[in-house]
Amino acid sequence: MTVRNLHALFRPRSVALIGATMRPLSVGATVLANLTAGGFAGPVYLVNPKYATLAGRPCYPSVDALPAPPDLAVLCTPAATIPRLITELGAAGTRAAIVLSAGFEGPADSAAGAMRQAILEAARPHLLRILGPNCVGLVASGIGLNASFAPGTAIRGSLAFATQSGALATAVLDWARSRQIGFSHFISLGDSADVDVADVLDYLASDSATRAILLYVEAIRHGSKFMSAARAAARSKPVLIVKAGRSAQSARAAASHTGALAGADGVYDAAIRRAGMLRIDSTEALFDAVEMLARLHGVHGTRLAILTNGGGAGVMATDALADGGGILASLSDQTLARLDDVLPATWPRANPVDIIGDAPVGRYQKAHAILCDAPEVDAVLMIHAPTAIVPATEIAAALVSAPPGGKPLLTAWLGGDAVQQARRLCQRAGLPTFETPEQAVRTFLQACEYRDNQQLLMRTPPADDTSAPTDKVTARGIVADALRSGRRTLTEPEAKEALAAYGIPVVPTATAENVDDAVRQAALLGYPVALKILSGDITHKATAGGVALGLADAAAVRSAGNAMLARIRQELPDARLDGFTVQPMVSFSDSFELIAGVTTDAVFGPVLLFGHGGVNTEHIRDTAIALPPLDALLAQDLVSRTRVGRLLQGWRGHPGIDRERLLHALVQLSRMVCDIPEIAELDVNPLLASPHGVIALDARIAVAVPSGGGPRLSIQPYPEALEERIACNGHDYLIRPVRPTDEAAYQAYFRQLTPEDIHARYFCAFREPDHDRLARLTQIDYAREMVFVATTTDASGRCAMLGEVRAIADPDNVQAEFGIAVRSDCHGQGLGKLLLDKMVRYARARGIGALVGATLPHNAAMLGLARSCGFTVKATPGNEGVSLHLALGEDGSRPVRPDLVRKR
Template identity: 55%
Template sequence: MSVRNLQYLFDPHSVAVIGASDRPHSVGATVFRNLLAGSFRGPVYAVNPRHRTVAGRQAYPDVAALPAAPELAVICTPAPTVPGIIAALAARGTRAAIIISAGLGAASGTPGVTWLQAALDAARPKLLRILGPNCIGLIVPAIGLNASFAHTNALSGRTAFVSQSGALVTGVLDWAKSRGIGFSRFISLGEGADVDFGDVLDYLAGDPLTQSILLYIEDVRHARKFMSAARAAGRSKPTVVLKAGRVAEGARAAASHSGALAGSDAVYETAFRRAGMLRVMSTEELFDATETLAHARRGHGERLAILTNGGGPGVMATDELICGGGTLATLSTDTLARLDALLPPSWPRANPIDIIGDAPPERYRDALQVVLEAPEVDAVLMIHCPTAIVSSAEIARAVVPLTRNTSKNVFGCWLGGDALADARRMWASARLPAYDTPEDAIDAFLQIVRYRHNQQLLMQVPPAAPAGQQPEPGVARALVRAALASGRQMLTEPESKALLAAYGIPVVDTRSVETVAGAVEAAHAIGFPVALKILSPDVTHKTDVGGVELDLPDAAAVQAAAHAMAGRLAHFKPGARLLGYTVQAMARRPDALELLAGTATDPVFGPVIVFGQGGIAVDITADRALALPPLDMVLAHDLLRRTRVSRLLGGYRNRPAVDTEAVSAVLIRLSHLVTDIPEVLELDINPLLADHNGVIALDARVRVAPAPPGAEPYSRLAIRPYPQELERTVTWQGQPLTIRPVRPEDAPAHVAFFNRLTPEDVRLRMFVRLRELSPAQLARFTQIDYDREMAFIATRVGPDGEPETLGVSRAVADPDNVKAEFAVTIRSDLKGQGLGTLLMQVLVDYCRDKGIRELVGEALAENVAILRLAARLGFHKTQLPGEEIVSMCLNLQGPGVARPAVPA
């Protein structure tokens, strides 16, 4: 369930309060009073069986007695009464309810059923949506709706706030009101038993009242749903999240360094980043983000100019900027010359631009004008320290008009107290972000920079992954299942390396033996020198028991090392089983870095990819970053950059740069492995040696467990991977053609495809004239959420040996998977040859199999080709008199609907 009936929750035309009361300070009295005090224009009903009137309004004894079914009901009665009320509301026709009441987790009269479950069961048959329970309620200032028991109302604005914490809701309300910041919707989720973050994000992504979104999150329960909704919202609207519980709440003993990260806050951080959200770390930062989102423009660069009338605050701002990873704009010769002409000779001729403490309003105005016109400056922080010489209000009055005619962000820091009240008021009236200290202003600027980075990650076109060995999932599955069949959770080192080799990850030659004599024989076969390691299912880290010897030069050294290892194992871990030894070739790579690459399984978001510095000190350095699969080259490179060891990958002194393409390829192959093999829970490659010649895995550790019976493919993944099973080869015009889902790597071919469309075909497809695709449009067309949308392309190898896209059919489903909107485009020189019919047949078949009920679309009435195609496929067409648009609809699940024939 997702956005179904949420319009009745967030935009109701009538409201009933169940449990409305006159009892002072009661929840029912507060909610009813708040509703009446607002400017809500629809009927507001009071339901109370013990009173004929409440707050001077007629009261009704129960839901059945109401004169009409309320679109929204607010329930303020004890927990045991809630299921019956929900059932009565559902029967009456109400489709949304807010359960303010707490305590619904207690057992009801039915064994094994809580009051909450009973309420959900009563709501489900009629799709009655429930916000809560145990929540503050909901405020929608634009329609005057205050269906909450908050102590104050919210001002109207363009930012939505969604919180799991009721206490934070009231705190944000107070703070925002004091700053004049308004909200489009103020939502307290409470326990989120039905309507959760995924539902609300889906709704807000398409909400015309909302321009930006703030979230306070304590936990996420449905990772796939959350990620799909968050990625959709994050692409279109700035979304800021404060996540509580940064301590590693999921910390536990793990069989690998990667596995120790499962359940950690770092995984949430990774998910937010992947969704294009901005994460803040404190309530104060959330408040600052509220100020920034309410007033700032979207940033288009990272170079900041600091304009100040005091040297000290300018230096403080610079320190904060540089320490936070920001960029101080370098002023050009032309900008310096223009500033020289209007500033005192003593100004420092550098950024920060100190215009001196006696600066009159005109100096502020003229200097700011120069800086705003400087092409090397992307944003400006103006700092003002009050003086007895110049009125702060006059300065604000002089500079505010300049900010209206620029696309650049101008941040204000009015450093002081009451003397600056008028200036701050003028600044706020101009909807400019203002902060109390230089550090706060810089942090706000850096929030925009971090948000921009996350958005760029969503829009970057990934290059194709380096060619390499094709994965052999069948070999990998056989290895894993054999280990599970023998009752083991840990693969042996040779098994682990064989698993990696099946996915094209280079591994050092390793052989397992049972005896000392076998170790000597294996060493001769490999060639000296060799490394020798114990083989024991009871030892996780071999070095802890002295179970590793390197650079053994001959047979005698191997024999002596094996006997010594056996003795150390018996001493350090009595009772541990010694199954034998592994012998491996020594990897002679003196310039190589020791890296860690692996996978872990998070209890919420499923598999994650881990990368960082490796070696025996891996736990001490704690240099690791995470990413959610699936990965492409852009995401893999980003994962590398987020570690400290990445600074060494580029080479230093006389060490050549590491082959980062090879490192990234390992991460992508690990992504494929963990996607294909659900039994793999933890995997470590440590060390992964990397240098300018490539990579090689020296040691690997893998923990496995049986996959849950009956689980759907990829159900454990937070983001659905590329559905390779949908690829097919067909014959078209006597030649083989591949029909497959679009991939991010198809972006260059998609640009070439667009360029082969005539302007008229572009107009008919997009309803507007468009000369080229913007980066955002290109990303939107090729980087799709396979869980909610599908785009099939027809592709073949072109004359230049590169793949070329000939046509595309696309369907975007609503979050409830009920209705999907389709589009189909064929390269202009290939129209009329049956390719559109072929692509549409594949799309219709896919949508039907996915359970979508209706496939709908719109076309200009003059677009005869698509209308004829739709008619052949059985679409029903509707055109309103006088309208240029024709609506098309195909019923996919009704009786007698035939399945289209798809060419083999």
């Protein structure tokens, strides 16, 4: 992940067009016309040895002949010339290039792939950034730059649009102009050989001219890089994404139920949700969603009231709401009584609230006010079909001029010319306005989903949601033994032992070498029992006839075992049979068969799946997917996104399951896959859940030696290995990375800081930071930020926070900006030195080039601490502040970490 030199791409001071021409219908001529018409204020150099002048401008024969190196070069010459041109441009001082040329598509070992790598190698020594190849180019409307061959340019605005489809880029640009939608940036990514979606997100997240980011994505190559950039961007501004290929399924042959159920698109859904973004189904819906973000504010719930002057329109809206999983508000008796007072006696006394087709303006106003007052209503949709009785314009004017009702109001004006002026009135007033009820409902549900995703991004797990005791050594040893013996699948007893090591309850399971031994084991366990075939070659035992349940005595075990062997030897003669497993039958009343599992996605790495289990799980397909690591809140969200999850709460006299035990099992499963990188696939099916708890009845774990390369997990888990206990001046401290569960400890910490200490560290005066600020302090991305806190245990046994040191690295790891503070009543105990030393050691190990910071000139304690740790201390111009700098390389220079300098 890097934003290095992207300013030269998106805000260049000068541009060179390599391959400029006036030849009709050529890319070079179109780009030249766009550059000329866009109003770019800087120099535009043209390069083509065939011309001395073009369009009244000088034309230079080569890069070397240019009067000055351009910030940005636009290349539209044949593919074979691009590597040489990139070399020349980089040597001249150019730091960004847009490669419009095609011919670089193909696998790495093809001629096209070799040429693609050649341009990357040519750019690498100069850190020259490349957009493309095979792209349409970009438009930066804020500086009048149209470096593309799109037909026309973008209207200036505050939306940024980045797309992996060139054809879609030109179509959306034309379509947006017709709707007067403007852009701060319009970016065609092409093949993304260098600059990709994550790089663009990182740049746009800090761009003050961009209020929302829109993406069209066909594929992500680096899951971890994308998730870090997406989560950071979504915390600062709305990010909406159209992900193409919704119907595509993973082509990989899965060896588990989880692998078969976790299609690639479901994983993308989980990633987008976890990043706090909003997924949209189509480009048209994308811009509807933009309007929603601009106009629909204050959505705090999903219960919608529908106010209409026609029953049919209300039914259409209700159907759309039900199809989208929304909630039709159930009106209370009090609300119904208030509506009775203002509506005709013939109204249906239900939601939708049909105020009858002859409704005058006052009836709309009174009914709307009552619905806004109703605590059981979260938002109101007003639908109007034109009538000859009251002009739609009068109704719109009344709604617009009415006092704010405290609830979001959406309007749908059905018809054409008769309601056009009503629509315009509502739009000018900032009300979300639509042509159909379905469109209005879809937008409302998008607003609800976006709110949920943002809340999921910012929610704080409960303070007691910490790691439960686990026996990692046992679990890792089981996996290592299997790999050493050449096996890629754990036996059922091994899989259950590994789960038990992580605190997941499992049914007792005995291994039997043959039928006689199975009979003996059954007698020891007690009848009735379940008998299962034991074979590493049989993935789904029940499908192969390798499972017999409810065996009541020895004769039943013997008969089932012999029949099982005969059937499998006939149908699967090549399968290796290692014997049987025997386990007591476990049966709880009011129980559910669930599935919990793990599979490894090619892009996002390990993913977790939960849903309806049992032998028919692949046919029922009631599952949801999440990215690890999970905490209790994320586990609850995973469960809630399944149909069976709603049943687990209990209904009609049936008690709910022990939800806390279920969530604990899911969290521990997440920790297991985070801790043990050799786990490739895992099934717990069925996971029996009841009011009495949960228990794994069957389990399967596939293992493999992890491949090298980038990070295995898309979201880095809590780095437990960085915890350190230190004794200092008679005190015992735990210095560890911050956790999301530390929010309450941070609140207490701030209350014990003096105003002077708060101002010196945070350059502000807050004493009671709100949840959003605390979430940003405690919910960090360990891939690009680190916070160490010094803690101890107070008299009540709770965690007490004594100080923190925070460092945020730039995406290139060139430097990290740090800040440090110690609780006001703990000064003079050496805590600051311990914390800063810990951060210096961490940053050096990460290959960060330097730690930099700033403080106030009168902060003598900070200045003394910095000098004692080797920082260079230098007053800023005007002596208004002091800068602190520590180079971390052994020779005083930046450590060489090429893997962190450029991520391809």
